[in-house]
Amino acid sequence: MKVIRRPSVYLVGRQELDNEEIGRFLDDHGVSGWTTDTDTPGELLPELAGRLCYLSFAKPRPGGNSAYLGHIKEVGHGSVLEHSVWNFIITGVSRSFTHELVRHRAGFGYSQLSQRYVDESKADFVEPDCIGDDPEMHEVWRSAVANAQEAYVKLVAALQAKFADVEDKTLRRKLARQAARSVLPNATETKIFVTANARALRHFVELRCNEHAETEIREVAALVLEILQTEAPNVFSDYEFVSLADGTRAAKTKFNKV
Numbered sequence: 001m002k003v004i005r006r007p008s009v010y011l012v013g014r015q016e017l018d019n020e021e022i023g024r025f026l027d028d029h030g031v032s033g034w035t036t037d038t039d040t041p042g043e044l045l046p047e048l049a050g051r052l053c054y055l056s057f058a059k060p061r062p063g064g065n066s067a068y069l070g071h072i073k074e075v076g077h078g079s080v081l082e083h084s085v086w087n088f089i090i091t092g093v094s095r096s097f098t099h100e101l102v103r104h105r106a107g108f109g110y111s112q113l114s115q116r117y118v119d120e121s122k123a124d125f126v127e128p129d130c131i132g133d134d135p136e137m138h139e140v141w142r143s144a145v146a147n148a149q150e151a152y153v154k155l156v157a158a159l160q161a162k163f164a165d166v167e168d169k170t171l172r173r174k175l176a177r178q179a180a181r182s183v184l185p186n187a188t189e190t191k192i193f194v195t196a197n198a199r200a201l202r203h204f205v206e207l208r209c210n211e212h213a214e215t216e217i218r219e220v221a222a223l224v225l226e227i228l229q230t231e232a233p234n235v236f237s238d239y240e241f242v243s244l245a246d247g248t249r250a251a252k253t254k255f256n257k258v
Contacts, residue, residue, distance in 0.1 A: 001146055002124040004092045004189055005132060007216070009223040013087030013195075014231065015041035022048065031057035037064035042084035042198060042232035046072065049080040069234045078258035081235065082107060084198035086228070089191065090220060094126035096186040097216045100208075107200025111193040115181040116174050121153045124189040128215065129247075141187075148185050155180035198235050201228060202258055205236075209251040211244055222249045 017039065026032045034057040038044050047068050051057050061067060072080060090101075102110055125145045131137045159176035166172040196204070201224065207213065209221035228236040239251040 001142075001149060003132070003142070004124050004126045005129065007090060007092040007097075007126075007220050007223065009220060009227060010089040010091075011086060011227050011231070012089050012193075015045065015085055017041050017044060026057065029057070034058070034060065036060075036068075037066075038234065040232055040234075042086070043069065043234045045083045046080040046198065046235070049083050050077060053077075053080070066234045070238075073238060073255040073258045076255075076258055078199045078202070081199040081202065081258065082197045084232065084235065085195060086198075086201070086231065088194045088196075088224065088227075090194060091189075091191045092124075092126065093190060093192070093220060094186055094216060095184075095188050095190055096214075097126075097220065098190055098192050099186070100214065100217050101192065101194070101220075104196075104200065104204050107197045107203075109195040113191045115184070115188075116178040119156075119173075119177065120181060120184060120188065121149070121156065123149065123184070125149075125185070125187045126189050126216070127187065130215075145185055145187055148183050151183045152180050155183065198228075198232065199258065202236070205239060205251055206253070206256060209239075209249070211242075211250040213250075215246065215248060218248055218250065222251065225251055 023032070026034055034051075036044055036047055038047075043065050047065050050068065050072055051060070061071075063070075072078075098112060102108075102112075127138070127141060131141045156176045159179055160172060163172045163175050166175065205221050205225050208217045209225055210218070213221070222241070225236065225239055225241075229239070238253045238255050240253070241249045241251050244250055
């Protein structure tokens, strides 16, 4: 049994620009001279969308994309940020974490590891630091999850025998695993594929990279924010990290609820 103490976040996808089509649109509308100073899709597309709303291509304000998106955040015109999208894989997280994560619905899409199809007899488990740092509590925790995993293995075997008359092997395994998983704890490690737009991600960061958020989801939110500040600084650089007493981080911005 492997004990996991830290999550991992992988940025696996981002948008591409079709510069020919952008140019064709600008030509067709007599503003072919418009340019911006970023070629990052997550930054350019919100500017393009915002300028479309007000047809402000002909006489842009100085300051480039950073100033434009700064003004967008200042006035709260967050809908244009919904056009920027990223794809993440998050691993080394507990089922408790994903129960909280999937409450974020608008602007998010999810695909999570299935406990009906995937055998959890060799599953890993995620241990909170406040337990793992204490030897006595760690032993209590480790014993509990080990017993749960042992019970799962026994139940899968017994249930497969019970469903022996089911001819389809895949269905037989699924019937056994979907029942046996009921004994697995929230600490069971899982993996989840997440797609989200910039506005939804800002909302996620504000709620979950907050000092009052649960520790595990706050840690993941901080990792996601770090990635996004590198990917699209003009959209996410307004967030500043602050250190908390428990050794984790929170993030704050003056542009809330964009």
